[in-house]
Amino acid sequence: MILINIDSLSTTELQYIAQQERLSNWQSLDREELIDALEEAFGEQDDELPSAMKGKINRNRYCNALTDFRGNKQHINGLPGVEDLPESYLDTSIHLLLRDPQWAFSYWSLSPASNLMIFGEDGQEKSNLFLRVQETNLSTKGVRTFDISISLEDTQWNINLPNIGSSYVVDLCWRDKKGNEMSLAQSKSVETFPSYWQEHVDELAMDGDLFTMHFSSLVTREGEIVDNAVLREIAQTLSKGVL
Amino acid sequence: MSNTSVAFILNAHLPFVRHPEYPRFLEEDWLFESISESYLPLLRMFNKLKAERISFKFTISLSPTLCCMLSDPILQERFLQYLERHIELGHKEVQRCNESQPEFLEMAQFYLGQAKQNLSDYQDLYRNNILDAFKALETSGHLELATTAATHAYLPLYKEYPTAINAQVELGVQSFLTTFGHLPKGFWLPECGYYPGLEENLKYHGINWFQTASQSMLLSQDKVQYGDYRPVRCPNSVAAFPRDFQGTSLVWSNSSGYPTDRVYREFYRDIGYDLPMEYIKPYIHEPEVRVFTGYKYWAITGQTDQKIPYRRELAQAKVREHARNFLYNLTRKGSDLAPSMENQPLFTLGFDAELFGHWWFEGIDWLEQVIRLVAEPGQTVALTSPSAFLSKEGSTLQTARPAFSSWGQGGYSAVWLDGANAWTYRHIHKAIERMEELSLRFSDQISLKQRFLNQAAREVLLSMASDWPFILFNKSSTEYAEKRLKDHLKNFNVVYGNMCKNAVNTEWLVKAEKRNSIFSDIDYNIFNPNR
Numbered sequence: 001m002i003l004i005n006i007d008s009l010s011t012t013e014l015q016y017i018a019q020q021e022r023l024s025n026w027q028s029l030d031r032e033e034l035i036d037a038l039e040e041a042f043g044e045q046d047d048e049l050p051s052a053m054k055g056k057i058n059r060n061r062y063c064n065a066l067t068d069f070r071g072n073k074q075h076i077n078g079l080p081g082v083e084d085l086p087e088s089y090l091d092t093s094i095h096l097l098l099r100d101p102q103w104a105f106s107y108w109s110l111s112p113a114s115n116l117m118i119f120g121e122d123g124q125e126k127s128n129l130f131l132r133v134q135e136t137n138l139s140t141k142g143v144r145t146f147d148i149s150i151s152l153e154d155t156q157w158n159i160n161l162p163n164i165g166s167s168y169v170v171d172l173c174w175r176d177k178k179g180n181e182m183s184l185a186q187s188k189s190v191e192t193f194p195s196y197w198q199e200h201v202d203e204l205a206m207d208g209d210l211f212t213m214h215f216s217s218l219v220t221r222e223g224e225i226v227d228n229a230v231l232r233e234i235a236q237t238l239s240k241g242v243l
Numbered sequence: 244m245s246n247t248s249v250a251f252i253l254n255a256h257l258p259f260v261r262h263p264e265y266p267r268f269l270e271e272d273w274l275f276e277s278i279s280e281s282y283l284p285l286l287r288m289f290n291k292l293k294a295e296r297i298s299f300k301f302t303i304s305l306s307p308t309l310c311c312m313l314s315d316p317i318l319q320e321r322f323l324q325y326l327e328r329h330i331e332l333g334h335k336e337v338q339r340c341n342e343s344q345p346e347f348l349e350m351a352q353f354y355l356g357q358a359k360q361n362l363s364d365y366q367d368l369y370r371n372n373i374l375d376a377f378k379a380l381e382t383s384g385h386l387e388l389a390t391t392a393a394t395h396a397y398l399p400l401y402k403e404y405p406t407a408i409n410a411q412v413e414l415g416v417q418s419f420l421t422t423f424g425h426l427p428k429g430f431w432l433p434e435c436g437y438y439p440g441l442e443e444n445l446k447y448h449g450i451n452w453f454q455t456a457s458q459s460m461l462l463s464q465d466k467v468q469y470g471d472y473r474p475v476r477c478p479n480s481v482a483a484f485p486r487d488f489q490g491t492s493l494v495w496s497n498s499s500g501y502p503t504d505r506v507y508r509e510f511y512r513d514i515g516y517d518l519p520m521e522y523i524k525p526y527i528h529e530p531e532v533r534v535f536t537g538y539k540y541w542a543i544t545g546q547t548d549q550k551i552p553y554r555r556e557l558a559q560a561k562v563r564e565h566a567r568n569f570l571y572n573l574t575r576k577g578s579d580l581a582p583s584m585e586n587q588p589l590f591t592l593g594f595d596a597e598l599f600g601h602w603w604f605e606g607i608d609w610l611e612q613v614i615r616l617v618a619e620p621g622q623t624v625a626l627t628s629p630s631a632f633l634s635k636e637g638s639t640l641q642t643a644r645p646a647f648s649s650w651g652q653g654g655y656s657a658v659w660l661d662g663a664n665a666w667t668y669r670h671i672h673k674a675i676e677r678m679e680e681l682s683l684r685f686s687d688q689i690s691l692k693q694r695f696l697n698q699a700a701r702e703v704l705l706s707m708a709s710d711w712p713f714i715l716f717n718k719s720s721t722e723y724a725e726k727r728l729k730d731h732l733k734n735f736n737v738v739y740g741n742m743c744k745n746a747v748n749t750e751w752l753v754k755a756e757k758r759n760s761i762f763s764d765i766d767y768n769i770f771n772p773n774r
Binding site: 007008009010011012013016031063064065066076077078079080081082083084085088089095097098099100101105107109155156188191192193194195196197198200209210212213214215216217218219220221222224226227228229230231234 | 262264269270272273276399400402403438439456457458460461462463464465466467468469470471472485487488489490492493496498499509511512515516517528532533534535543546547548550572576579580582583584646647652653654655656657660665666668669670672673719720726727729730732733734736737740741748750751754755758
């Protein structure tokens with residue numbers, strides 16, 4: 001739940017939201033106190049907002065109220081025969097999703113048979129699970145791997161991708177008490193590609209027209225650049241660290 | 244003679260929200276607000292200019308989910324009821340303002356007039372279906388219409404599933420064909436989400452162009468010549484139109500865009516919150532949940548609660564000033580770029596259509612002013628559409644590969660894959676895998692099983708909508724989004740579980756077909772990987 005543009009809301013609006021949020025003493029609070037109380041009530045959620053969204057006029061899609069409170073009446077009923085979603089599925093698999101060129105998100109599941117094989121019937125076998133990330137340089141085809149230890153309770157992981165210009169796959173692996181290793185499942189690959197201009201920043205730096213051609217569309221009149229880590233890196237290199 | 248071209252591309256999209264099981268449903272207002280505040284006024288503006296023989300060219304992508312809702316008889320009827328409530332409230336407001344708040348009377352009258360005009364246009368002019376009106380403007384050459392993914396899925400997160408990507412694209416194209424009678428040339432990539440290789444599927448379905456995020460050119464593997472100021476051709480010849488962030492930000496920026504001007508109307512101050520419950524109760528959410536009514540009387544003023552009353556004439560003067568400023572910026576930019584370019588620059592400006600009129604109350608007036616100014620003699624800026632541009636200058640484009648990108652925070656997939664929504668992919672991906680499995684095991688079924696499997700395909704596609712993870716990320720209507728997403732997946736599991744037992748749950752099927760009645764002619768075999 002979020003609260004939007006709190007400073008712009010009328011006292012009536014604030015009182016209504018306070019009532020909705022069941023703040024005990026909302027009728028006795030003045031405007032400033034109401035804002036403080038609501039900011040505290042909503043603080044946890046609003047702290048999660050990206051900084052770029054705070055203190056600005058927000059245009060949230062799909063918002064027809066000041067909060068997402070919708071009363072307790074309209075809850076869509078499930079259709080006959082539906083059951084809750086399982087926490088995981090009965091197969092052994094691993095997936096890798098590219099979040100950005102530096103990070104990928106992986107999730108996996110272990111079948112009961114895999115569980116039995118790894119941890120034994122009593123679940124006491126001293127086995128280890130780990131992720132083996134395989135990085136293949138797209139130019140040199142050089143391969144390297146690194147491991148991430150995980151526990152039986154883990155089902156997902158954010159994986160740092162150290163090098164742009166590489167292909168990555170991740171294996172869900174098992175190491176038994178003797179040190180033997182085995183891959184239980186392998187993800188499909190994700191690729192990150194290098195940017196020509198990131199690798200040729202000097203060309204942009206030496207040619208004003210070229211720089212204007214490529215950067216002027218990415219910066220607002222107030223100097224705000226498109227929200228992107230690689231662009232910021234290029235901009236910083238070009239400004240020799242001034243930005 | 245123009246030296247700069249501008250392509251406005253508006254993305255008209257809403258998720259499929261339809262709840263006939265309730266007399267009124269809060270989230271259905273997303274559609275009704277968009278029709279009454281954006282789509283109908285936009286059509287009025289376009290038709291007025293057309294009647295005045297003022298030339299213009301715009302591009303609008305109408306999503307299949309939106310098209311389905313716009314042509315749904317139940318929602319059409321409910322929209323009429325929405326307008327009637329709005330008119331009833333308008334009459335009460337005119338009377339109330341006349342008696343006790345004369346400073347708001349002009350706007351109360353304006354809103355009432357607009358609601359009446361909407362009702363007249365919707366019922367009498369468009370016979371409850373505004374899609375025909377967009378088609379007429381396309382036929383007359385004023386609009387290029389484009390399609391998008393079937394349920395507006397954020398495609399980069401489904402790259403691992405080519406059948407799902409194909410289903411989203413193919414149904415997007417099919418839906419457009421059914422609605423508008425011809426194949427689309429353009430495809431709006433939901434959230435500007437692009438990954439290298441996506442263009443292959445687009446080409447397979449006859450798509451000529453798509454749009455990308457601004458940074459997709461600077462981050463390209465190739466030495467892109469003209470940044471975001473010219474489209475490029477992917478190696479398979481489909482054209483990619485990069486969005487000009489600077490030009491777009493003149494309007495879009497939350498901190499400095501035109502809509503933030505202090506004289507414009509404040510969106511968040513609404514009589515739904517300001518007036519006593521006994522007065523406003525019939526026009527808000529049942530039983531007594533305050534929501535926006537659309538009757539808003541205050542100007543933005545600043546980050547304060549001490550708002551000043553909205554004055555339409557001041558806002559209209561500002562609209563003209565902002566339209567001139569916009570064209571001044573583009574003209575100057577075009578002149579600055581010209582010496583470094585062999586051909587004139589193209590500014591591609593992509594927006595959510597609902598920004599205009601709904602969020603930015605004066606936005607449609609601003610678009611009208613821009614069009615009028617462009618039509619003036621001596622103006623060096625010309626309006627174009629991607630297809631018109633390609634037919635003229637398509638042979639001059641550089642071949643290059645756009646980079647993985649989106650228009651979301653961070654420029655990649657972070658919005659649709661963060662702590663609040665990453666859990667969803669485990670289930671959606673599994674549903675896709677199982678749908679593929681069902682399509683293989685039970686290909687070419689007929690009768691009840693065919694309907695059962697078709698409904699399963701609908702449920703998978705509806706779960707893929709980019710709107711649910713976006714709402715979970717944005718924390719705006721999370722309860723509803725989570726419920727919808729889970730319901731589609733649970734519904735799919737009903738089919739999977741039953742088909743594995745060679746059974747059909749007919750009670751579920753009948754109810755599910757009624758509830759999630761989208762893509763009436765869907766063929767579940769679309770998920771068959773061997774197809």
